[in-house]
Amino acid sequence: MTLTLTDVTLTYPDGGTRLTALDRVSLHVAAGTLTAVVGPSGSGKSSLLAVAATLVTPDRGRVVVAGTETTGLGGAEKAALRRERVGIVFQQPNLLPSLTAVEQVLVMAHLSAGPARAARARARELLDAVGLADKADRRPHELSGGQRQRVNIARALMNEPAVLLVDEPTSALDHERGAAVLDLLAALTRERSTATVLVTHDRAHLDRVDGTVTMRDGRLTAHAPA
Amino acid sequence: MFVAWRDLRFAKGRFALMGTVVVLITLLVGLLSGLTAGLARENTSAVTGLEADRLAFAAPPDGRPVSFTDSAVGERAWRTWAGRPGVTAAEPVGIRTLDAATGDGRRTAAVSAFGVRPDGGLAPGTVATGRVVLSRPAADGLGAAPGDTVRLGGSEMTVGAVAGDASYSHTPVVWTSLDDWQHLGGSERDRPDGGRATVIALSTHGADLAAGDEAAGTRTLTLDESLTAIGSYQAENGSLQLMRGFLFAISALVVGAFFTVWTIQRGADVAVLKALGASTPYLLRDALGQAVVMLAAGTGVGTALAAGIGALLGGGEGAVPFVLDASTVLVPAAVMIVLGVLGAALSIRRITAVDPLVALGSAR
Incomplete structure (x- = not known):
């Protein structure tokens, strides 16, 4: 799945005119590969992610997520696609304050109405995979920034997504923790055969990715395999 | 209710505060409902308890509303009604409020004398000339028992029985024979057409009421409609119901305001859930479930308190008129929950407007 x-x-819309956020962008990310999208602020990286996540409908062009053509899908169908086939790792962890770490992960299964017992076991397994097995019952305010980001990653993987969209995961982390998160994402991508897109303006950890594309003014200007 | 349930526990201070407001409003509504029904019972139970389905009043002039105070029907009227097809019983009832006293004059009480025919089956016991039936509140007020003598409007009568708890216009009822009633005060006899009773209690089955009214010179109302002809009832009940209505409205507004603020506060969480794939119906169900839980808990506690306090107020001698039944306990609770949920639903609907894109750019 790609x-x-x-x-x-x-x-x-931008005043009386329209601002072009993405300009005839084409991108293919294969299963089990991690592709980084780099570029300066305002280059269109986040718009690319939003389109891939079906959160925004493009004016033109085709977006195929895990074999599903998203053009013409309604809001409920897009939500179902995100729920079942797409994992999103937000720039800020965006954890829900009332939920413990394991519940943050479990909420994805609940959105999909999966079997509760199996889901709980899987949520704990994912927390273990991101090194937080002993923090499962802690709420966000009891976790460090790096730990919150790892819960964010575990949550994105809960429903076994075919496509993983990762938005600036290291922006709030120091170099060492950022590297650890990138290592984790690269390992999980290969292990779980997800088509992973990593949006970042930080080129420090790009040695871990399978390919890099550069964006500028809404266009993909360069493709560079790792 | 995965997230909603956890929010309830996590933000328990906020929900406890709101729940307390719901408890207090429910308590107030419950007490007011019981009191309203209690006062209504004191005002109307003698009328609503009549073995009849309609009352015929003397037709007032110029389309004015009927009233027990102004109504006076003669013998011709009830004989006309008794002869109408579909009328199984037409019994005259005389109603007058006056002072009663024990035979020795030591105790007095305001009572309503209901004059009925001895064989009419309207009184809860056997009335006869010179022999009355006291309702229990009248007997309690006068300290009278069967066999005692009471003075009613200057006439001495013997208490034949104590039965029922009928009251009318906040006074306990004394059942007399229609003949005795016609002699109380004496004024009814002086009216045109005899003026020998106040209303006619009708038992009907498919009768042509309009034709009957035309023939008898009356205006017929159902028992419930006829309550509006008790002047004190209409004013009192209207005021209390208005207060109850305002409390219901306040409750819905307060709950709506709370959930408006709450929904705004958790807008970023809703955006995250939407971005993760939560459907709008799922989020609405989740939020509405939260409102139902809070309302049900608050209303449950408030209703239990109201029932407890109502039982204390309504029990014993000289108690506050308070009715404790499903209509005064469960119905207000159900209305509180329904209106609260409506108020919450109007607030929660803004969930539909939350843009999941916020989750990609939100800084928290």
């Missing part, structure tokens, strides 16, 4: 964007154009 992620494919073909000639995607996205514009936003």
Whole structure:
């Protein structure tokens, strides 16, 4: 299962005119590979992620997520696609304050109405995979920034997504913790055969990715395999 | 209710505060409902308890509303009604409020004398000339028992029985024979057409009421409709019901305001859940379930308190008129929950407007 964007154009209203956020962008990410999207702020990286996550509908072009053509899907169908086939790792962990670490992960299974007992075991297994087995019952305010980000990653993996979209995961972390998170993402991508897109402006850890694309002014300007 | 349930426990201070407000409003509504029904019972139970389905009043002039005070029907009227097809019984009832006293004059009480025919089956015991039936509140007020003598409007009568708890216009009822009632005060005899009773209690089955009214010169109302003809009842009940209505409205507004603020506060969480794939119906169910739990808990506690206090107030001698039954306990609780949920639903609907894209750019 892969992620494919073909000639995607996205514009936003900007006063009396429209601002082009994505300009005929095409991108293919294969299963089991980690592709980094780099570029300066405002280059369109986040818009690319939003389109891939079906949170924004492009003006033109095709977006195929895990074999599903998203053009023409309604809101409920897109939500179901995100729930079942897409994992999102947010820039800020965006954890829900009332939930413990294991519940943050478990909430994904609940959204999909999966069997509760198996889900709890899997949530604990994922927390173990990200090194937080002993922090399962802690709430966000009881975790460090790096630990919150790892819960964020575990949550994104809960429903075994085919496509993993990762938005600036290291922006709030120091170098060492950032490297650890990137190592984790690279390992999980290969282990779980996800098509992973990593949006970042930090080029420090790009040796861990399978390919890098550069964005500038809404266009993909360079493809560089690792 | 995966997230909602955990929110309830996590933000227990906020929900406890709101729950307490719901408890207090429910308590107030419950007490007011019991009191309203109690006062209504003191005002109307003699009328609502009549073995009849309609009352015929003397038709007032110029389309004015009927009233027990102004109504006076003659013998021709009830004989006309008794002869109408579909009328199984037409019994005259005389109603008058006056002072009663024990035979020795030591105790007095305001009572309502209900004059009925001895064989009419409307009184809870056997009335006869010179022989009355006291309702229990009247007997308690006068300290009278069967065999005692009581003075009613200057006439001495013997207490034949103590039965029922009928009251009318906040006074206990004394059942007399219609003949005795017509002599109380004496004024009814002086009216045109005899003026020998106040209303006619009708038992009907498919009768043509309009034609009957036309023939008898009356206006017929159901028992419930006829309560509006008791002047004190309409004013008192209207005021209390208005207060109850305002409390229900306040409750819905307060709950709505709380959930508006709460929904705004958790807007970022909702955006995250939407971005993760939560459907809007799921989020609405989750939030509404939270409101139902809080309302049910608050209303349950408030209702239990109201029932307890109502039982204390309504029990014993000289108690506050308070009715404790399903209509005064469960119905207000159900209305509180329904209106609260409506208030919450109106607030929670803003969940639909939350943009999941916020989750990608939110800084928390």
